[in-house]
Amino acid sequence: MTTPLATRGALVPRLAALSKVVELGPGRLDKKILSDAGTLLLRAGDRLKLSSDHTVVALAGGTGSGKSSLFNAVSGLELSPTGVRRPTTARTHACVWGLEGAAPLLDWLQIQWRHRFSRSSALDKGESQLHGLILLDLPDHDSIRALTDPEAxxxxxLADLVVWVLDPQKYADAATHRRYVAELAGHDSGTVFALNQVDKLAPEELAELVIDLNDLLRREGVSQPTVVTTSAVTGRGIDSLKSVLADAVTRRRAAVQRLESDLDRLVRRLDPPGEAPASVDAARRVGLTDALCDAVGVPAVGEALENVHAERSAAYVGWPVTRLVSALRPDPLKALRLDDLREEIQGLADGAVTAQPAEVENAVQALADGLSVDMQPSWKAAVQHAARSRSGQLPQALSEELEEVAPRLGFVPGWWRAVQVWQYLLVAAFLLGFIWIVASLTGIPTGISLVEDPASLPWVGIAMASVLGLGALSSVAARNFVVLGASKERERLELEMRRRVGMVAEGMVVEPVERELARHHEFAQAMHTLRR
Incomplete structure (x- = not known):
C-alpha cells in the first residue's frame, strides 16, 4: 500500500531533486553528505512503498527511564519485561494496533516474529483511534551491551515518530541530548518528549522540571517541543500520551513529516552552488576566439601575407623600367623587413608556426574565471578543470587546423602574367622607337624609307613618350588592383583562420565547459526544489 497522494505530493518532487543532487554531487559535495543523502533516499523509497495505514512510533530512552513500563501502560499488556536488572530490554518489542498490512513494514524494521504483538479487537474497544499504530519498545540507547545501541x-x-522517555533525575543527560536530541533539531513534528516517573515528584518540582526541560530543548533547536508528563505506576499522563499518538496515527502524515524533516536537516548541510550562466554566451565565445587568434598570431600572419603578396606582385605587374631604376637603390624588401615576414608565411605553409602554449593557457583560464567568479569553490574548480581538460592538446590542434588554410605563396594569378606580357610589349615598342631614332640620327641605312625620313622623328618621340606613360599608368593601375586583391585575400584568410580557431575552441574548450555549466544549472535547480 502506498502513501496517499495528498500526503506525499510535496515530498516526491523533493526526493527526486535529492536524487539529482546525489547524481551530480560527486567531486563537488562532501562525501559524508552524499552518503547520508543516498541513505535517506533509500529509506524514503522503502518507507513510501510500505503501508501508509500504519505509523511507526518508537519509545526511546536511557537505562532506568521506565520506557518498557510506559510501553506496557500504553499497550495495556505486559509485553515488554521490566525489572531491576539493567538493561532490561535487549531486543525491540512491537505492539501493533491493526495487524493487516503491517507485516512487510515490520520485516523492514527487522522486528523478530517472537517480539511482535497484536492488539485483539476485544482489547481495542475504546481505542479505535490507535488503529494503525506500531509501537516499538527500543533497547536502551545508553546500554553497556554491544548489541543494543546499534539497534536503538x-x-x-527509521521510526515515523520518536517518543523520548526521560528520567526526572537524568532528563538533561548529556548522552541523550548530545547524541540524539541536538541531532534531531528541526524534527518538532516527529519528536515527543515524555517526562516519566512523575509520581516521584512533588507538584512544584514537576512544574519546575517541565519549564527547565522546555527551555533546554529550545536551546538545542527544538522550537516547539511537545512535552508530556507520565507515570506508568499511577497511569498519570498515559491518556495524554495516547492522545498525541492517536493524533499522529489519525493524520497518517507522521512518515511523510519525518522524511520532510530529514530532508530539511540535510538541506541545511548543503552549500549553495553559487551563481553562474547556464551556457557560454556569444560575447565570451568571441573573446576566447580573439584571444586564441592572438596566441596563434592570426593578425600578424594576415598582415605579413598582405605585404608579401603586394611586394611579390612587383615582379609581374611592376613597370620594368621602374624596376631597372630601383635596382640601383637598396633592396626595399630588406628596408621593410619583409623577408622575415615572408619566412613567417612560408613557415606557416610548412606547419612550423605554432600557437604559444602560455597565451593559449591564459585565454582558457580567462574564460573559466569569467564564468565561475560567483560559484562555490568546488564548482568553480570543476569549471576550471573542464576548461583546461584538453588545453595540453589545444596548441597542436590549432596549428594542425591552420596548416590546411596556409596561403599558397607559389600561386600566380593569370592576370599578373597578362600584365607582364603587356608591359614587355610596351618595352619592346619603346626599344623599337629608340632604334628608329638612333638610326635616323646616325644615318645608318635601314632600307625602310619611313625610318630614314627626318620628318617622322617627332612622331616617334611622341610615341615613345606615350609608351612610357602607358607602361607607368598600367603599372600603377595593376598595383592598385594587387593591393585591393591582397587586402581581400588577407580578409578571407583571417576570417577562415578565425573560423577554424573558433571550431577548435568550441570542441576543446567551450563544450566541456558547457557540460559543467549544465551540470551546475541542474544542481542549482534541484537545490531550489529541495529548499521549497
Missing part, C-alpha cells in the same frame, strides 16, 4: 540507533532513524 537504527530504529530511531
Amino acid at each position: 540507533d537504527r530504529l530511531i532513524g
Whole structure:
C-alpha cells in the first residue's frame, strides 16, 4: 500500500531533486553528505512503498527511564519485561494496533516474529483511534551491551515518530541530548518528549522540571517541543500520551513529516552552488576566439601575407623600367623587413608556426574565471578543470587546423602574367622607337624609307613618350588592383583562420565547459526544489 497522494505530493518532487543532487554531487559535495543523502533516499523509497495505514512510533530512552513500563501502560499488556536488572530490554518489542498490512513494514524494521504483538479487537474497544499504530519498545540507547545501541540507533532513524522517555533525575543527560536530541533539531513534528516517573515528584518540582526541560530543548533547536508528563505506576499522563499518538496515527502524515524533516536537516548541510550562466554566451565565445587568434598570431600572419603578396606582385605587374631604376637603390624588401615576414608565411605553409602554449593557457583560464567568479569553490574548480581538460592538446590542434588554410605563396594569378606580357610589349615598342631614332640620327641605312625620313622623328618621340606613360599608368593601375586583391585575400584568410580557431575552441574548450555549466544549472535547480 502506498502513501496517499495528498500526503506525499510535496515530498516526491523533493526526493527526486535529492536524487539529482546525489547524481551530480560527486567531486563537488562532501562525501559524508552524499552518503547520508543516498541513505535517506533509500529509506524514503522503502518507507513510501510500505503501508501508509500504519505509523511507526518508537519509545526511546536511557537505562532506568521506565520506557518498557510506559510501553506496557500504553499497550495495556505486559509485553515488554521490566525489572531491576539493567538493561532490561535487549531486543525491540512491537505492539501493533491493526495487524493487516503491517507485516512487510515490520520485516523492514527487522522486528523478530517472537517480539511482535497484536492488539485483539476485544482489547481495542475504546481505542479505535490507535488503529494503525506500531509501537516499538527500543533497547536502551545508553546500554553497556554491544548489541543494543546499534539497534536503538537504527530504529530511531527509521521510526515515523520518536517518543523520548526521560528520567526526572537524568532528563538533561548529556548522552541523550548530545547524541540524539541536538541531532534531531528541526524534527518538532516527529519528536515527543515524555517526562516519566512523575509520581516521584512533588507538584512544584514537576512544574519546575517541565519549564527547565522546555527551555533546554529550545536551546538545542527544538522550537516547539511537545512535552508530556507520565507515570506508568499511577497511569498519570498515559491518556495524554495516547492522545498525541492517536493524533499522529489519525493524520497518517507522521512518515511523510519525518522524511520532510530529514530532508530539511540535510538541506541545511548543503552549500549553495553559487551563481553562474547556464551556457557560454556569444560575447565570451568571441573573446576566447580573439584571444586564441592572438596566441596563434592570426593578425600578424594576415598582415605579413598582405605585404608579401603586394611586394611579390612587383615582379609581374611592376613597370620594368621602374624596376631597372630601383635596382640601383637598396633592396626595399630588406628596408621593410619583409623577408622575415615572408619566412613567417612560408613557415606557416610548412606547419612550423605554432600557437604559444602560455597565451593559449591564459585565454582558457580567462574564460573559466569569467564564468565561475560567483560559484562555490568546488564548482568553480570543476569549471576550471573542464576548461583546461584538453588545453595540453589545444596548441597542436590549432596549428594542425591552420596548416590546411596556409596561403599558397607559389600561386600566380593569370592576370599578373597578362600584365607582364603587356608591359614587355610596351618595352619592346619603346626599344623599337629608340632604334628608329638612333638610326635616323646616325644615318645608318635601314632600307625602310619611313625610318630614314627626318620628318617622322617627332612622331616617334611622341610615341615613345606615350609608351612610357602607358607602361607607368598600367603599372600603377595593376598595383592598385594587387593591393585591393591582397587586402581581400588577407580578409578571407583571417576570417577562415578565425573560423577554424573558433571550431577548435568550441570542441576543446567551450563544450566541456558547457557540460559543467549544465551540470551546475541542474544542481542549482534541484537545490531550489529541495529548499521549497
